[in-house]
Amino acid sequence: MPLMPFAQGKPLDVPRTLQQALELYHRGQMAEAERLYAAVLALRPSNIDALLMLSVIKLSHGELGSALRFILAAMQQRPKSPQILLNYGLVLIGLKRHEEALATLDQAIKHKSRFADAHNIRGGVLGAMRDFG
Numbered sequence: 001m002p003l004m005p006f007a008q009g010k011p012l013d014v015p016r017t018l019q020q021a022l023e024l025y026h027r028g029q030m031a032e033a034e035r036l037y038a039a040v041l042a043l044r045p046s047n048i049d050a051l052l053m054l055s056v057i058k059l060s061h062g063e064l065g066s067a068l069r070f071i072l073a074a075m076q077q078r079p080k081s082p083q084i085l086l087n088y089g090l091v092l093i094g095l096k097r098h099e100e101a102l103a104t105l106d107q108a109i110k111h112k113s114r115f116a117d118a119h120n121i122r123g124g125v126l127g128a129m130r131d132f133g
Helices: 014-026 030-043 048-060 064-077 082-094 098-111 116-132
Strands: none
Touching: 014 030, 014 048, 030 048, 048 064, 048 082, 064 082, 082 098, 082 116, 098 116
């Protein structure tokens, strides 16, 4: 069933559009998900979910500058969010800024001590710093 979030004459249903975008993302339909997240941001430029997911999508495409821009916008709203800090760390890793990534992951762990993803990625960063430092 095709997704039609932009019915003519009707305002965008932001919660529904975010749900559709997430479903598309999980099905691997990144271009369609990206289009919906961008539509949400056009209407609500500070929508944290759209900012976070666009950073993830851009990072997956190797568009590090765009990923950084979106994650920094999300961080302005929730600077202590463990998930946002984790994603910022991932962008920093992509930019080869390992020391900053390590510090960012440490902050994520500080705010959520049992954050397994942050611990695992932190270990990878330490290994990379040792091997390539």
